[in-house]
Amino acid sequence: MVDKIWFRAAAVLIFVGVVGGCSTVGYYSQIVSGHMQIVVGKKPLDEVVSDDNTDNKTRRRLQLAVRARQFAVQELGLPDNDSYTSFYDTKRNYVTWNVVAAEEFSFNPKRWCFPVAGCVSYRGYYAEENAQKYADQLAHENYDVAVNGATAYSTLGWFADPLLNTMLNRSDPSIAALLFHEMAHQQLYVGNDSKFNESFAGFVEQQGLALWQQQQGSADQLAELENRRQRQVGFINLLKDTRADLQSLYDSGADKKSMRAKKAERYQQLLADYETLKTSWNGYRGYDAWFQRELNNARLVSVATYTDFIPAFEQLFAESGEDFSEFYVAAEALAKLPFDRRRESMQQLMDRAPASAGSR
Numbered sequence: 001m002v003d004k005i006w007f008r009a010a011a012v013l014i015f016v017g018v019v020g021g022c023s024t025v026g027y028y029s030q031i032v033s034g035h036m037q038i039v040v041g042k043k044p045l046d047e048v049v050s051d052d053n054t055d056n057k058t059r060r061r062l063q064l065a066v067r068a069r070q071f072a073v074q075e076l077g078l079p080d081n082d083s084y085t086s087f088y089d090t091k092r093n094y095v096t097w098n099v100v101a102a103e104e105f106s107f108n109p110k111r112w113c114f115p116v117a118g119c120v121s122y123r124g125y126y127a128e129e130n131a132q133k134y135a136d137q138l139a140h141e142n143y144d145v146a147v148n149g150a151t152a153y154s155t156l157g158w159f160a161d162p163l164l165n166t167m168l169n170r171s172d173p174s175i176a177a178l179l180f181h182e183m184a185h186q187q188l189y190v191g192n193d194s195k196f197n198e199s200f201a202g203f204v205e206q207q208g209l210a211l212w213q214q215q216q217g218s219a220d221q222l223a224e225l226e227n228r229r230q231r232q233v234g235f236i237n238l239l240k241d242t243r244a245d246l247q248s249l250y251d252s253g254a255d256k257k258s259m260r261a262k263k264a265e266r267y268q269q270l271l272a273d274y275e276t277l278k279t280s281w282n283g284y285r286g287y288d289a290w291f292q293r294e295l296n297n298a299r300l301v302s303v304a305t306y307t308d309f310i311p312a313f314e315q316l317f318a319e320s321g322e323d324f325s326e327f328y329v330a331a332e333a334l335a336k337l338p339f340d341r342r343r344e345s346m347q348q349l350m351d352r353a354p355a356s357a358g359s360r
Contacts, residue, residue, distance in 0.1 A: 027123075034096070034126030035159070042088040042162040061168040061175060062087060068176035068212065069183070075215075076208050077324040078183040082160035089165045094149030097131035098122040101143040102297040105250040105259055107243060109194075109301045110143065118191025121305055124153070144296035152178055154185035173209060173217075173225065180208035187328060190335040196342065199309030200331060206310065207317065227284075234277050235287055236307050242270045243300050267295040312349035319352075 045066065049059055065084065072078040100122050101110040109121035125131035128149070135145040151166040167178055184204035189197055206229075213225050249262055274291055278284070293299070313331070320326040334342055 030126055030130065031124070035155070038088045038090075038095075038162060038164075039159060042086040044086050045163070048087045058165070058168065061172075062163065064172055065163050065168070065175055065179060067216075068179045071176070071212055071215070072180050072183050072208065075211060075324075076180065076183075076204065077187075077328065078180070078204070079157070079186045081157065081186070083157075083183070083186065084161060084163050084179065086160065086162040087164075088162045091165075093166060093169065094128070094151060095164050095166050096124045096126055096150045096153060097128045098124045098148050098150055099131050099135050099138070100146045100148065100298045100302045101135075101138045102301050104142055104144060104297070105256070105263070107247060107250075107297055107301055107304070109298075109305070110138075111192075111194075113192075118193075120192075121194040121301065122148075124150070144298040146293075146296070146298040146302055148302055152182050154182045154189075156189050157186045173213060173221070176212050177205045177209040180212075181205035188331055188335060190342075193339060193342065195305050195308055196335070196346070198306045200313055202306050203310050203313035203317070231281055231284060231286070234280075235290075236303065238270065238273055238277060239300055239303055241273075242266060243304065246297070246300075270295060309346050309350075311353045312346045315349045315353040319349075 045062060048054055049062055054062075069084050073080040102108060103110075111119045111121055112123045113119040123131075123134065125134070128147070131147050135147045139145045151169070152164060153161075155161055161182065168175060170178070181201045181204065184201035185197065187204070188200055210225070213222055217225065246263060246266055249259055249266070252259070254262075271291060274287070278287075316330050316334075317327045320330050334345055337345060
């Protein structure tokens, strides 16, 4: 099996070398070597759980992940394959770091194109210093840049993805939610449309977590889930308002010096608006870390990629009778449309969605 995987990885690397040149080979080499460390080093879950050297906290969270995976297959209709039946400890807090970039006066993300995955709005690295080095290069070219640590990623069924220690450093509901998200990528993925893919997985995560908590959670946990949703909606709406204001500024035709000053003012206003929003959260400070980093277009793009189309998928789910199998068929039909037609269809779904969409 490992030989087959190495052949597959080598084939991708050779292909990239033919079409992309030496610099591209260097980038893909770190992807292949980084992922192959995981492939070779992962261990069967049963072996890890039964190992006396596994601490009780890790053992309990792995057992939770097993239950969440079974739930995802049985209740959400997500793929039942060898993914998430093994474990790998990265010995760090993130498995990869993703670079996101947008022009100084634009929210259109810079895109990178790869074999299999197609064009996506981020570029991933297994070493933080390499991600930061590339981000610094883009910043020197006057891009707004963000470097985001990732706790998981999906190989879209090409490999049997393991559970990672980075996926376990969170609350029980968040472990289940992340698993639902990553498994959703194996259910449906369309090349060259990161916003569609991430919003689809985000909706499955959101809906799956709600069902999971109904079955697994106590009344207190269900109440906290609702509080979490409301806080997330407030956070996303705050960013949407900022983005809308800045988009109007960027479309105004003002000179760059003026736009640069007004852009900085609007991001300062976002910080003040966040402080006001927090007063309704009874002391919750979970988004503080997000606001402590530099605010720029790339930061807003990162959130938009994962959330903008969730209301459309909520509406599609409702129109599918809240039946996951019918929903997946309908989502796959959208995925098969040309990009512009798919965008039109997503907007039509959002136009039909109730005003409360995105807050459920």
